[in-house]
């Protein structure tokens with residue numbers, strides 16, 4: 130009877146395509162929204178992931194990465210003296226205004242890396258050499274900075290602009306993950322960053338560190354916390370802390386969350402509804418089968434088979450389309466779009482649940498069906 | 506007037522069935538007694554809306570009755586739990602409906618094979634037997650056609666082949682010739698009579714079509730919810 134079930138499903142090409150379209154649309158909607166949402170979250174912690182260091186030491190009351198609470202300069206040495214720390218370096222991170230030769234002002238994030246190691250430097254450089262950052266007045270900007278400040282004709286390798294009335298000369302363009310605020314990032318050395326900014330009592334934003342290979346990072350983090358009284362997080366935890374902060378304190382959590390939830394509910398409702406309609410339309414055929422002696426159990430198996438077949442096909446096509454969409458829109462980095470396997474799994478499970486659910490409703494209807502309808 | 510030399514394949518006693526409730530309640534069957542014997546073809550006639558289809562559904566066990574008893578081949582239908590009743594129906598009965606109720610996505614041969622699929626007979630064997638049966642109803646050259654590519658009469662012949670393929674002992678037909686022209690109707694009735702004449706099988710046919718009355722062995726008249734008379738039909742040209 131499986132054969133009959135599949136033929137019933139595929140036999141009416143138009144109806145099958147309608148069904149498939151409904152499910153595909155539902156999956157696409159959910160995956161796309163979920164991926165954009167997740168992409169946004171990735172962006173919100175881009176200034177952590179872009180630096181790619183294992184341990185962040187912060188003010189104990191830190192809320193999120195972009196809200197810098199400066200540390201005492203001694204913090205670096207205190208962290209270095211903690212058992213199990215392999216290295217610890219200072220990081221400057223602060224907002225500054227850049228003035229271009231054409232007179233435009235741009236808000237930028239100045240990132241100062243320790244000059245001896247350049248720990249936290251971007252992995253990829255699109256133009257120039259990152260090491261040239263050690264030359265006098267040299268800075269490196271990321272590709273988003275280039276884009277935001279007017280494109281390659283306005284600012285590129287060799288361009289000179291002013292940071293707080295002091296000269297800055299671009300020596301390289303780095304490739305980074307776009308950030309949520311999309312404020313241009315300008316890299317320099319820690320020592321020079323401190324000179325660019327107006328004199329403050331404390332200039333150290335974060336301490337970046339790494340645990341020795343044979344010591345668990347969690348232990349070292351615990352030790353840093355107790356011995357220095359500072360905050361210490363793995364890169365991942367700090368990322369999550371930032372994401373949660375953004376969710377809670379900006380409209381994104383509520384607004385986007387509702388949109389996604391709505392997309393999810395609408396998508397699932399469409400999926401359930403289309404499949405349910407499909408079985409209702411086939412009720413007479415199922416009634417005839419029942420009259421011919423097909424048990425309710427057999428009919429239930431047929432309906433479940435149909436539901437899962439169309440569900441999985443819709444899942445595949447939907448994910449495919451969503452991925453193509455994501456590839457087209459996100460390849461330039463213009464839109465955040467991150468499909469994680471967790472998202473795909475969640476959608477799969479939800480879809481199977483909804484297919485089973487609507488199949489069950491149809492099955493109950495069938496179990497109650499008087500096959501006498503086929504005589505009429 | 507029962508033919509007592511033949512055992513009863515269907516024994517219905519005091520069948521009552523109403524639809525609706527309260528003021529709108531209609532009692533369609535008001536105490537039906539009816540025997541159908543093995544080896545006969547029984548015609549059931551009566552005015553439209555008189556309850557013929559309802560009675561067939563009751564005998565098939567696909568409609569619950571309000572009162573009365575129905576035994577089919579010695580098995581009391583009401584004593585069977587629903588699942589067993591469904592299986593029993595699949596094994597012993599074949600149906601030909603007023604509407605053909607073919608599955609539109611299946612070819613003629615596949616449609617005919619469905620009762621065999623339900624009995625868990627393998628696809629190649631089921632299709633082989635389905636083709637042979639289509640051959641017998643004169644559709645040997647249409648086995649791979651979809652129902653929508655067949656004429657109404659051809660579709661009904663597919664439905665008849667489907668009802669026969671399982672070699673059911675009780676064949677229940679609701680106006681099987683309505684959609685057929687004269688010669689085709691005669692051909693189908695010959696086929697049904699042949700089935701009815703087998704010593705361990707029987708056929709019940711609801712019809713309005715007086716051109717096929719002579720194929721029946723007996724004719725029962727359903728009027729106002731009761732079987733008013735049952736007459737034996739004179740067979741012309743038979744011994």
Ligand SMILES: Nc1ncnc2c1ncn2[C@@H]1O[C@H](COP(=O)(O)OP(=O)(O)OP(=O)(O)O)[C@@H](O)[C@H]1O
Nearest residue numbers: 524525531533551552553554555556557558559560
């Ligand atoms: N499920 C139902 N609910 C309510 N009334 C019904 C139902 N089924 C049948 N009836 C009523 O029972 C009566 C008998 O119907 P039935 O179909 O048995 O008649 P019939 O003799 O087969 O008629 P026809 O010759 O036109 O096919 C009709 O008045 C019909 O309206």
Ligand SMILES: [Mg+2]
Nearest residue numbers: 557558603679
């Ligand atoms: Mg009728």
